[in-house]
Amino acid sequence: MIRKVIRVCVGMLGLILGSTTYLKLMKDIKQLTFGREIYGFAAAIAVGIVIGLLFYVIEPWVVKKVKEAAKIMDKEISKYPQTDVLLGSIGLIVGFVIAYLLSGLINQIPIIGGLLSLITYIFMGYLGIRIALKSKDDLFNISKLSRLSNTIKEKGSKKEVKGISPKVLDTSVIIDGRIADICKTGFIEGKLIIPAFVLEELRHIADSSDDLKRVRGRRGLDILNIIQKELKIEVEISERDFEDISEVDSKLLKLAQTINGKVVTNDYNLNKVAQFQGVEVLNINELANAIKPVAIPGEDMVVQVVKEGKEMNQGIAYLDDGTMIVVDGGRKYMGETIKVLVTSVLQTPAGRMIFGKPKN
Template sequence: MQNLNSTLTTIISILIIVLFAFIFLILSPKALKGIEGILHIWEDELKARSSSEIIVGSLGLVIGLIIAFLISQPLLAIPLPYVGPALSVIVYGMLAYLGISIALKNKEDIAIKVKDIGSQKNETKFRDKTKAKSSAKILDTSVIIDGRIKEICESGFLEGRLIIPTFVLKELQHIADSSDALKRNRGRRGLDILKEMQDSEDIDLLIYDKDFDKIKEVDSKLLALAKELNGKVVTNDYNLNKVAKVSNIDVLNINELANSVKPVYLPGEEMRVDIVKLGKEHNQGLAYLDDGTMIVVEEAKDLLGQSVDVIVTSALQTSAGKMIFAKVI
């Protein structure tokens, strides 16, 4: 009897398997066509979307699935059979759809946010590069009193932060309090120029509150500060320029800048000048261009106070500037 029951159970199991296999055989083509149709719909939908929409939709899908995973964990713990997994499948489907839908509806806002983040990063990199390239410029007393530094900065040829050390400021104040009228006027002029530079919106000026008590000379303090800040010394002092170069410190010399931007006159060029002084040599007359360049004119002693046409014979570059030699046409 027991063998009969086991045989009957085996036959019933085989019949059920055969039945389901027959049903699957009949329904599988329709199921495959349905799945294929769904895939074609998805493919057509993706083709109709732009690459940005696909990226944003994928991002929304990922976020939706992550949230669904967190929510489904308590649902899977429900003791009722099949209830937890069924609810989890529903939650995954709903949140995946919501993630894609919400992301696509807000794609423009998301694109703007991403663009803003990218532009902020690029701007930060640009500022970092700019700061690295434009090192601090440390001004000495002579270049402040000279006054041309203000116009150079406002014209945009000198970028970066300008630093005025307190020991330079003290020296400038000491000159302004001098008993000598000429020194006093020069010191006050320097202080006035500093005030104008501080008030200018185009100039980044910083009073640097640090002194080197063990160093007595102001020029030596300037060089020590330039090394410490990895900056450049701005001056028109010839001796400070030489010492800084020997010390491997970058120097920006205002006089060298002025000489480099003066117009070049080649031998044979003609110009009209006013003879204003007598030269050191016999029969020489002196004239000056608007930029201060001195012109030595041969055989012009008797033309003092007159405007004459001259032709350039040669030019000489000296440490004090450029000299042009010419003769009367």
Template sequence: MLFLMFIRAIFVVVVIALLLLSLKASSEDGMSIGMLSWRVGYTLAVTFFVIAVEWLTPKKALKSVAAAFFGLLIGVLISWAMSPVLLMLNDLYFQMSEEPLKMSQWLMGACICYLSMSLVVRTKDDKRFIVPYVEFSRQTKGLRPLVLDTSVIIDGRIADISETKLFDAPLIVPRFVLNELQLIADSGDKMKRTRGRRGLDMLNKLQSSTIVEVDIDDTPPPGMDINSPVDQKLVAFTKNCDGRLVTNDFNLNKVAQLRGVDVININDLANAMKTVTLPGEMMTVKIIKPGDSPQQGVGYLDDGTMVVVENARDKINQTIEISVTSSLQTSAGRMIFGKFEKMAANKPRSNGRPEKKKYDQKQN
């Protein structure tokens, strides 16, 4: 945005310089005050009109010096092509003298260059330049942005993860995701309303953080209308900006992978951070409820991991020590399977007294 303001300032300076030079040349030729005033008003009106057209053009985020030079090149080529057209119109209708005609040519060139530069700078460089039998696709440089899904914002763990400085890339929230959050927060269902307000609070927390950069992007996903499902918009938006989709939705995860979009699943990330358990290790768990199979008991670790224990159906509400047999880790969660050794648990532990009694009998 600062670079775009810089382009606007240069455009205004160029127009004012051309206007002053034209006024100086016209005054030396003896042009009347009324004609000079008309020329000043005409030039200022055209300048403000061009800036207004550029200002009202739908904005798309891009800050690139290369794009500005590319737009300038396009503007120069268009100005060169339009110059004969202006000469022909002058001969047919305007009948301007040589000095005003040059002024009009310079003003037309400046306006065309300004419009082309501003439009290229404000357009994402996601276009593919097609040549017959050759296709040049854009190569992304730097960090790829992370596009946040509605579910991951409501979940809230993304805010805590961002505080750990794990993510260096900027976080992007599309405008339609923010609209969906607001729609959920205004829902008549109390549960949905609570979830929506939590999502808005989490988003506000992310924006107020000094560690991570969060942007609200108004760019519409290509090929989608306003009534398209949010999941389809997210996949198209992420693919368009060459980012990575951050979500907790299992189905959206699979669809995005089928479309060739990289996905970061917060559940997978959380499961990867959990302690690894190997078969044969001992752990302590409290049995909460009976399992599906006979003699099975179910307990939970502090991080919410489900533990299924064989031979522990009669140990409900008791804390027991089990032996890990296997573990299963998926995007939906993590499960640990173990076995409670009854014989080992009921076996009396040695406290030294039997050995002392045998020693006393030997002495007698």
């Protein structure tokens, strides 16, 4: 059914083409009107019918030949790689575009302009195909180098991620609490390792009969909960224990050596021992020494004087992170919570000391 419809459409196309062609010629050649215009129109219809019938008759033969030509072309094209066909097509299109731009000038040449334009299309199309196919190897090499470069970058980035050393936290840095804020900013990369023996030491401190130690121990446990639950950083509780070593600091250094990690601490003595043993250390106090101190001279602080100082009339107070505050003239305020005016701040690798005086 579809074939018949197509055949009729081809016949109608022949009818229209024949009639319009005759009418166009009739305007230029008066003899085609046979003396009267009505005869010319009748002749145009007759010619259209003849051409339409011709198209209708030869349509099967034309379709057959077109199919045969398509099969031959498909067979020939299949002999070449798809990349060659694609590049050749692109080259042909580019060549035709260039020929179209040139033909505007070439067509202005009298007599032979049309012929030269046709030759230009053929030549530029052929040239485009040849250049495209000749550049295939170069394009392939560029693509290969690009993929290789991306692969190297991906491998390099993976190696960099794998190469980030785990960070082993000691008791002092957990109690200090600033490690949570540092992790929150993203300055600490890699996995945080919390040894089980450090947790045990924290529990002992939190259960201490000394009020100050108990507060610091519980603060350390709270900091660990914040790091583990609120921060987007991988935390691992290491169950490794070295029973032949009794001291927690020595166990910490041994663990860091075993896993090729770095110790995070603010213990000055541990820092020195670690450096002697070749263990890398991240010292929170050294980091704090490089940035603006928490307490600024002239700033007010509310503290509780907990004990006497070494010098006359001095009182000693502590911040939550264990920072010592020396209050000049604070001995008489023992056990009281007072407002202190900061007079100076001393920051050393061993820690920070704040000096102040009671504010009246």
